[in-house]
Structures are given as C-alpha cells and as structure tokens.
Amino acid sequence: MKILTAEFIRSCVAPEQFPPGDFREIAVVGRSNVGKSSLINSLLNRRDLAKVSRTPGKTRAVNLFRVATSDPDLAQFYLVDLPGYGFAKVSRSIRAEWAPLLEAYLTDRLPLLGVVLLVESRVVTDQDRQTLAWLRSVGHNPLVVATKADKLKPSERVRTLRQTHLDLGLIEGEMLIPYSAVTGDGRDRVWGALRDLAKI
Template sequence: MKIKTSDFVTSAVKREQYPDTDINEIAFVGRSNVGKSSIINSLTNRRGLAKVSQTPGKTRLINFFIINNEFHLVDLPGYGYAKVSKTEKASWGKIIENYLTDRPQLKKVVLLVDSRHKPTEDDILMYDWINHYGYDIEVVATKKDKIKNSEFRKCEKLIRETLKLPSNKKLHFFSSLNKIGKEELSDILFSDLVDETHSN
C-alpha cells in the first residue's frame, strides 16, 4: 500500500480529546526504547512525523496521525522505562488501557518488540491485554539490522515462545535503518483498514 500523505492530527490523554470521527484506526505500542517513532516515520515516509526522542519514556501522550485521509495511525505512549516513578508508569498504563478499553474505531494493534531481546514482562502483559480486548494484533520485531543472520531463527523462536504466539500467527521482522520489506509490511498492516473504510 502506498502512503501518499501523513499528517499530525492531535495529541490526547483523555477520551474526550480523541478525534471525533468514525474512521478506522491502527495503534502502535511498545517499550519506550523499541524504536516506535522510527518505524512509524519509516512506514509513512515522513522523517519527522513521530518525534524521535533521545530520552526514552518521554512520550506521555496518545498521538493521532491521518494517513492518506483514510485512517488514523495512533502512536501510544511507550511503556517500561525504568527511570520513571511508579506513579508515572501507572498513569501511562491507564492512558493506554483507557484507549484500548472502548474505542470502536480501533481495528488493529501493532505490538513492537526488540528483535535482539527476550520480550519483557511488560511486553507479555501488553500482548495479553490486546488479545483480551479482542483486537486484531500484529507483532513486529524491530531493529532487525542489529541481529546476525545466523541468530535470526534463535531470536524468532525466543520471541514466539515468550509471547506464546500461535503457530499460524506471523512474526514480522523489520529494520527502520535499511527498510527492507517496507512495502510488504505496509500492505500487511494497513491495506485491510483501507479496504474496510471503502466498503463502509
């Protein structure tokens, strides 16, 4: 799927601040240092669309972007950053949970994990959360360029087993640096959102 336009819409913390539209949404979520902003910028062909912070855990808002004037891409706050207080962590979790709990426009959630490491307890909790709320989920392992080809199968096995991914569920690997397979991943993540929007 070719992304022609991508623009910032609004930032939100509370439900009443979300865009008041009925267009489909796809949300990206992951640990605060997983490279979420980089993959969003790579897939949308906009270098500065999602702000890449040098300070992990800095994104505390839900950011909405309009893609091709057809659907929203939603950037959820990063979680799991160690250098913030428990109170702050809890507030981020509440922001994410409130969005996931009652958002009929949300059709799919992309969970980002680091391809180099075993998914954390927070990653497992988030995967289970998304499934609990019944959303379509795609798991993308970021920073593929950081692992050797000889390590690929081992890393894939570790992620699949830790998250308990079903055997029929594809695990996508991607590098925002070399962008190999970007068009294919874009099709997988976005095409059905557009098809559904057009059919409504």
C-alpha cells in the first residue's frame, strides 16, 4: 500500500470546525508525550507534518490530516491527532476547556471509524487504563499501540510487552502492537489493522 498524499487540513477548537463528514476518520488518542504526533508522521512517512513537541501538552486542538492511500478499502480518510490527556504542565482551566471537545468528538462523531490508543511501552498509567475503559464504555474497541518500543532492551522486550499488556488489563488474544517511530517497527502491523478496520 502506498501513501499517495498526506496533508494537514485544519486545527479545530470547537465542534463547528469539524469537517462535514466527507471522509471517514481514524483518531489517535493518548496521554501527552506518548508519541501521537511521531506515530502520525511515521505512518505517513513524513518528517514533521504533525508537530512533535518536547513540551508536553502543547496540542490543544483536534488536528486533521487528510490521507489518500492506494488501498481500495482505506482510500481517503482523515487521521485525527487529538489533544493529549494527563498534561501536568497545563493549568486546570485550560484543560477544562478542551476535555469537553475531546469527549464530544469521541462520543458523537459519526464519521469516526476507529480509535488508536497509544500507551508507552512499560509505562502504563491509571489514566491510560481509565481512558481504555471510557473508550469501551462509549462503544469503541480501540487498537492499542505501545509506543517507543525502541527503548526496550532486546533481552527484556517480550517480557516488558507482556507486562504492559497485563497492566492494561488486556486479555489473551487482544492486540497490543509495539511501535517505534524511530525504527518503523510496528508500522506494517498498524497499517494492516487500519485496513482491517476499513473493511468492516
């Protein structure tokens, strides 16, 4: 499968700014700094389409990227970079402003085809578990991806990923895809899962 085009469309800070539902959408969710923007760039083979930040909590908007692929099932869709949760460095009032946007998007958005939940390999937080539970409670079955897999020592990789799977409360057979935006590890598996999602 080829990425034919990938372009930034817009940053939305209010539901009125969401597109009219012309294409299906796949949203990327996860705590701030987990690697959402890096995963989007890596999936799309682009260096800095989505801004990668060293300061957690900078992305406060819903950022839409339109992607055209050579895959007939996926064809064109929006990849959606959502604001991260768990931003220690952002004030409560600012956080209160965009949590409703995030919730509204994830519960009411008709073109939303699927959700990719990112967690960091080895570092599962209560907020990750709560987000997974909340996503399920509103009817999503997120594809769970463990980012920064390149940071794992090869000798510990299998054990650590199994522990991450366990810490998330995933059950036998539920997928946890290790991913590295640095090496491209997991990229094919994630694209495969997105294609499967589009077939349904």
